[in-house]
Amino acid sequence: MEIMEDVVIVGAGIAGLATAVALKRVGVRALVLERSEGLRATGTALTLSPNAWLALDALGVSHKLIPLYTPSPKGYVTNVSTGEVREVLYPRQVRTLHRKVLLEALAEELATDSIRFSSRLVAFQSLEQGGDASMAAVHLEDGTTIKSKVLIGCDGVHSVVARWLGLAELVHSGRSAVRGLAVFPQGHGFKQEVRFFLDESDKAGFVPLNDRELYWFFSGQGEKMSGEAEKMQRDVLEKCTEKFPSEYLDVVRHADLSSLSWAPLMFRPPWGIIFGKLSKGNVTVAGDAMHPMTPDLGNGGGASLEDAVVLGRHIGNSFINNGALIVPGDMAKAIDDYVKERRWRAAMVVTASYLSGRMQQGDKWWIKFLRDRALYKYFFGWLSRLVFVYDCGRLPAISFGAMDLSSKKD
Numbered sequence: 001m002e003i004m005e006d007v008v009i010v011g012a013g014i015a016g017l018a019t020a021v022a023l024k025r026v027g028v029r030a031l032v033l034e035r036s037e038g039l040r041a042t043g044t045a046l047t048l049s050p051n052a053w054l055a056l057d058a059l060g061v062s063h064k065l066i067p068l069y070t071p072s073p074k075g076y077v078t079n080v081s082t083g084e085v086r087e088v089l090y091p092r093q094v095r096t097l098h099r100k101v102l103l104e105a106l107a108e109e110l111a112t113d114s115i116r117f118s119s120r121l122v123a124f125q126s127l128e129q130g131g132d133a134s135m136a137a138v139h140l141e142d143g144t145t146i147k148s149k150v151l152i153g154c155d156g157v158h159s160v161v162a163r164w165l166g167l168a169e170l171v172h173s174g175r176s177a178v179r180g181l182a183v184f185p186q187g188h189g190f191k192q193e194v195r196f197f198l199d200e201s202d203k204a205g206f207v208p209l210n211d212r213e214l215y216w217f218f219s220g221q222g223e224k225m226s227g228e229a230e231k232m233q234r235d236v237l238e239k240c241t242e243k244f245p246s247e248y249l250d251v252v253r254h255a256d257l258s259s260l261s262w263a264p265l266m267f268r269p270p271w272g273i274i275f276g277k278l279s280k281g282n283v284t285v286a287g288d289a290m291h292p293m294t295p296d297l298g299n300g301g302g303a304s305l306e307d308a309v310v311l312g313r314h315i316g317n318s319f320i321n322n323g324a325l326i327v328p329g330d331m332a333k334a335i336d337d338y339v340k341e342r343r344w345r346a347a348m349v350v351t352a353s354y355l356s357g358r359m360q361q362g363d364k365w366w367i368k369f370l371r372d373r374a375l376y377k378y379f380f381g382w383l384s385r386l387v388f389v390y391d392c393g394r395l396p397a398i399s400f401g402a403m404d405l406s407s408k409k410d
């Protein structure tokens, strides 16, 4: 079977769905291909900072989420090696939310036939015209071929599209993380604050999602804690029993085992983003496919939302200027402009996240010195402001004659 589409997005994660919403807002239909049978909410929850909320504003989605989640005004970092407890003040809009709720809020903005589940991209080729790829032939596992004028890889850390573009290989940070939900049917009683616990090699924390549920995580050096959920929970408890406070252990004991997941913490080196080929003709990447990062500033999802708005803006402007048409040559220019706008920002967020994590976890004397004397006093606020205080801009308002596509509902 062969299908023709204007824009194909590979992956219905945060980046893929948000990009499809951004394109819809500027009048461009995109088909999202997702290999799973439904939306995947691996990781259970995530924290979004002001830059992410501005992007969600631009996408017209934030109003659905803001009433559901209370902001966390501050956090407490306990260094269990020194006993020091440091207060960290957050900007106004820092909220932790269920991933599923975010994905559903994005997906429900799209027409039902614009997400195709059980559709794994296995290969694609560019059909070159005049030196640059102006068409992509996308091959799915079920034998379907889709020809598309624009192809956007939002297929996550192990992106097929990023590999095709020749982007730098991922680097393993040497750390991994377990994440999950804790459920207290009678209420957990914690304030709406983020709690972190650090020692020389491990980091753990939790934050309320609502009165009954908390999101918790554990991240350790080179830990291999994958496997059955019970084993992950047992391993975390064993690692933490001696050093982290009983309130953290109690949260882990209340884990909803079905929510647990383990992930090695990988990133693309910033120079691979600065010097890498982030697009070729009408093919590009967004989200983790472009800039996988360690989660130390909790911003991979936020940066993915920024990508979506910026890509939507550049494609939208080209579409509008061409009278509601996708003109391949102009689209290549729009994608190039997107890459120019995102390259340095993405590299900076990856670097800031890495540095923050490097200073928090490690047993070398200079890391201990930085963590114990300087990190939260001087650097953390500065690094997090660099990442959190950023506005990716708006989407263009569209109106083709009497038809205002921005308000058109499918």
Ligand SMILES: Cc1cc2nc3c(=O)[nH]c(=O)nc-3n(C[C@H](O)[C@H](O)[C@H](O)COP(=O)(O)OP(=O)(O)OC[C@H]3O[C@@H](n4cnc5c(N)ncnc54)[C@H](O)[C@@H]3O)c2cc1C
Pocket: 010, 011, 012, 013, 014, 015, 016, 033, 034, 035, 036, 040, 043, 045, 046, 047, 048, 119, 120, 121, 122, 154, 155, 156, 157, 160, 177, 179, 263, 265, 286, 287, 288, 289, 295, 297, 298, 299, 300, 301, 302, 303, 304
């Ligand atoms: C431990 C940890 C904690 C984190 N905490 C935060 C946080 O607090 N805040 C935050 O903003 N970010 C956080 N992140 C980062 C965030 O999870 C990611 O940056 C974000 O999920 C990236 O979204 P994405 O859509 O690019 O990729 P993904 O969420 O990985 O989505 C990719 C999608 O593509 C699909 N796919 C892959 N290959 C194919 C294929 N060949 N064909 C079809 N479909 C395919 C997948 O099934 C998936 O649905 C954290 C990450 C980790 C590991």
